[in-house]
Amino acid sequence: MSVRYIDSKKTFLLQTRNSAYQMKISEYGYLLHLYYGERLEDEDLGYLIQMQDRGFSPNPNEAGNDRTFSLDVLPQEFSSDGSCDYRLSSIEVKNGDGSYAFVGKVVRHEIYAGKYTLAGLPSLRPSGQDTVDTLEIWLQDEATQLTAVLSYCVFEEKDVITRTVRVVNQSPETIYLNRLMSMTMDFMDSDYDFIHLDGRHTMEREFHRDPLHYGIQTIGSFRGASSHQHNPFAVLCEHQANEDYGRCYGFSFVYSGNFVCKVEKDQYDQMRIIMGIHPKHFSYQLKPGESFAAPEVVLAYSGKGLTHLTHLYHNIYRNNLCQSPYVKEARPILINSWEAAYFDFDEKKILDIAREAVDMGVEMLVLDDGWFGNRNDDSAALGDWDVNTEKLPRGLTGLSEEIHAMGLKFGLWIEPEMVSENSELYRRHPDWCLQMPRRQPSRGRYQLVLDLSRSDVRDYIVTSINEVLDSTKIEYVKWDMNRFITDAWSIIAEKEKQGEIYHRYILGLYDIMDRIILTHPEILFCGCSGGGGRFDPGMLYYQPQIWCSDNTDAVCRLKIQYGTTFVYPVSALESHVSVCPNHQTGRTVPIKTRGIAAMDGILGYELDSTCLTKAEKEICREQIGRYRKYYALITEGDYYRLTNPYEFAEYVAWEHVSQDKKEALLSLVLTERESNDAQRYVKAKGLIPQMHYRVEGMEGTFSGQLLMSAGLPVPSSLLQYEAVQYEIRAV
Ligand code: DGJ
Numbered sequence: 251m252s253v254r255y256i257d258s259k260k261t262f263l264l265q266t267r268n269s270a271y272q273m274k275i276s277e278y279g280y281l282l283h284l285y286y287g288e289r290l291e292d293e294d295l296g297y298l299i300q301m302q303d304r305g306f307s308p309n310p311n312e313a314g315n316d317r318t319f320s321l322d323v324l325p326q327e328f329s330s331d332g333s334c335d336y337r338l339s340s341i342e343v344k345n346g347d348g349s350y351a352f353v354g355k356v357v358r359h360e361i362y363a364g365k366y367t368l369a370g371l372p373s374l375r376p377s378g379q380d381t382v383d384t385l386e387i388w389l390q391d392e393a394t395q396l397t398a399v400l401s402y403c404v405f406e407e408k409d410v411i412t413r414t415v416r417v418v419n420q421s422p423e424t425i426y427l428n429r430l431m432s433m434t435m436d437f438m439d440s441d442y443d444f445i446h447l448d449g450r451h452t453m454e455r456e457f458h459r460d461p462l463h464y465g466i467q468t469i470g471s472f473r474g475a476s477s478h479q480h481n482p483f484a485v486l487c488e489h490q491a492n493e494d495y496g497r498c499y500g501f502s503f504v505y506s507g508n509f510v511c512k513v514e515k516d517q518y519d520q521m522r523i524i525m526g527i528h529p530k531h532f533s534y535q536l537k538p539g540e541s542f543a544a545p546e547v548v549l550a551y552s553g554k555g556l557t558h559l560t561h562l563y564h565n566i567y568r569n570n571l572c573q574s575p576y577v578k579e580a581r582p583i584l585i586n587s588w589e590a591a592y593f594d595f596d597e598k599k600i601l602d603i604a605r606e607a608v609d610m611g612v613e614m615l616v617l618d619d620g621w622f623g624n625r626n627d628d629s630a631a632l633g634d635w636d637v638n639t640e641k642l643p644r645g646l647t648g649l650s651e652e653i654h655a656m657g658l659k660f661g662l663w664i665e666p667e668m669v670s671e672n673s674e675l676y677r678r679h680p681d682w683c684l685q686m687p688r689r690q691p692s693r694g695r696y697q698l699v700l701d702l703s704r705s706d707v708r709d710y711i712v713t714s715i716n717e718v719l720d721s722t723k724i725e726y727v728k729w730d731m732n733r734f735i736t737d738a739w740s741i742i743a744e745k746e747k748q749g750e751i752y753h754r755y756i757l758g759l760y761d762i763m764d765r766i767i768l769t770h771p772e773i774l775f776c777g778c779s780g781g782g783g784r785f786d787p788g789m790l791y792y793q794p795q796i797w798c799s800d801n802t803d804a805v806c807r808l809k810i811q812y813g814t815t816f817v818y819p820v821s822a823l824e825s826h827v828s829v830c831p832n833h834q835t836g837r838t839v840p841i842k843t844r845g846i847a848a849m850d851g852i853l854g855y856e857l858d859s860t861c862l863t864k865a866e867k868e869i870c871r872e873q874i875g876r877y878r879k880y881y882a883l884i885t886e887g888d889y890y891r892l893t894n895p896y897e898f899a900e901y902v903a904w905e906h907v908s909q910d911k912k913e914a915l916l917s918l919v920l921t922e923r924e925s926n927d928a929q930r931y932v933k934a935k936g937l938i939p940q941m942h943y944r945v946e947g948m949e950g951t952f953s954g955q956l957l958m959s960a961g962l963p964v965p966s967s968l969l970q971y972e973a974v975q976y977e978i979r980a981v
Contacts, residue, residue: 267409307323356388428749440462463515512524533750756788
């Protein structure tokens with residue numbers, strides 16, 4: 251079993267193929283964290299904790315006069331609050347007596363085969379041959395009887411451990427849970443860098459790496475969605491760690507709403523990281539007997555650098571997260587109407603785009619925003635999911651039939667969570683949106699947010715969207731969400747429960763996704779929130795791909811995709827070729843480069859195909875053929891970032907390598923060019939050193955070692971923004 255309790259030493263030992271995790275019950279019943287890192291068999295690492303009298307760090311009463319026992323210093327698994335530990339806390343409660351303390355001690359544990367369930371929340375599932383075991387540890391506060399149940403699930407072969415916490419109110423009083431972190435981890439050292447992916451609308455998931463300093467470093471979202479601004483993912487790694495070397499710890503939060511991740515470097519050079527739902531405006535009422543389950547955190551450890559950490563996440567997110575049958579199927583190459591026509595289209599325009607796209611080898615037409623109600627710009631009609639017959643006189647059915655007759659599949663855009671004030675829905679139900687008493691709700695993109703904590707609102711959404719999806723043949727749906735939450739207050743909730751609304755919104759969202767997405771397994775769903783504003787594992791549980799960014803500039807995309815690949819598999823990144831000058835940046839980049847950049851994901855097109863020249867169409871046709879040829883390699887191969895665009899400006903390169911290492915696709919975009927430049931080389935990774943390979947376009951064969959050590963010359967003929975792609979194949 252991958253989980254053991256060693257009674258004589260009071261230690262819990264979790265082991266994956268290459269990592270180990272150890273905890274110990276202290277003499278007074280506190281659960282101490284001892285180790286997470288390289289796999290080891292040692293059963294008691296308690297010696298690592300050296301007791302010392304630390305001034306001004308208080309001692310729990312039961313320690314008597316032992317001034318060396320302080321929760322302010324000891325590494326813990328779930329920190330207490332309001333008693334002795336001044337560092338970041340795992341929990342904050344308001345007890346029935348008005349006190350704020352929670353002091354949890356181990357009262358029991360259970361080990362079982364299989365995985366815990368998290369009702370109403372997305373989480374990883376064992377798949378295929380996975381052996382998974384679960385450990386649950388009950389920490390109870392003697393004074394209040396409030397209990398926190400820590401759950402750990404070990405995915406042994408996948409080298410991953412998941413964690414969550416459930417708080418059960420076993421006290422006779424109503425309590426308020428004001429913070430519950432899904433994961434707390436203490437380290438006895440702190441010489442680490444903190445890697446996080448941050449950005450903004452149209453420039454998401456930019457890579458940032460900072461050394462830890464004393465005090466607290468924080469990322470998070472309070473926007474009601476995981477957000478463009480920070481992604482719910484972090485890495486702690488040694489300062490010396492790079493793609494191929496060093497100890498790295500990954501933390502990925504399976505949740506789509508408010509989150510926080512904080513790292514604290516304390517006075518004794520120790521480090522604590524916490525991750526969970528953002529505690530701001532969070533207050534959950536728990537009556538006696540009620541419980542609250544926190545979303546899951548996925549932990550991975552790599553002792554050999556960031557690339558290996560990436561491979562662990564790609565592997566588990568490809569195989570153990572998404573429910574859709576499409577996760578393993580080739581996704582259709584689509585053309586999307588948004589940048590082609592925005593709101594300005596009619597049936598003829600869409601059919602013209604489709605007709606030209608057929609000729610390019612495209613497989614699906616996706617009709618984006620603007621097909622319903624009186625939606626001629628973004629100020630109206632959200633919530634009215636009836637077709638606009640002025641634009642589409644034969645309805646969705648007429649259009650879908652024509653599209654299918656061309657041999658294309660048909661996809662549709664929806665934005666179910668929102669309502670426009672200028673809509674029939676809002677006129678009928680102005681009380682259905684989130685809004686606070688005595689205040690007018692804030693607008694975002696002219697729209698308001700429907701109150702998904704209400705079951706009647708959810709029922710309306712499910713019925714109206716399912717009617718659309720069942721009304722005609724639709725093979726793809728882009729589920730968009732174009733503003734963040736404000737006014738998190740529900741007309742129907744009691745005032746003591748208003749602190750639950752942000753989370754209840756997300757539970758409501760998962761509920762409608764269960765009833766819309768999971769009941770339509772034949773439809774490929776794509777997530778979207780103004781591009782990548784909700785790019786998180788919670789969404790990837792439902793949708794195998796997410797529109798990566800509203801920025802379709804290929805050069806910007808290189809950075810966006812670079813950051814995104816640290817945790818999310820290439821098969822999750824929807825990426826399109828658009829026109830130049832690019833609509834977001836005005837930059838002009840050759841169409842070949844746009845294709846190579848978009849092939850680092852799920853390739854699609856987002857342009858008016860009727861305006862392409864013959865030569866451009868020919869290039870697209872060739873791109874699509876190449877993408878199809880390498881689809882399995884791109885979406886299932888191991889991913890290597892060959893350059894860091896934040897440190898090296900000349901070119902950006904990446905590589906997909908098949909699992910047997912006999913095939914690779916190396917792509918390179920020249921991002922900076924000066925006259926009479928130095929000769930550059932690009933070094934491959936992940937090949938078998940002794941194996942010989944042919945490289946597309948080059949004479950002879952090369953050993954894997956040679957390609958990885960000396961590399962390939964970057965063609966000096968490449969001009970700025972030109973790109974090259976090499977197939978590397980074992981002979
Ligand atoms: C934001 C999306 O990211 C775009 O691709 C497009 O679908 C628009 N919304 C439509 O309103």
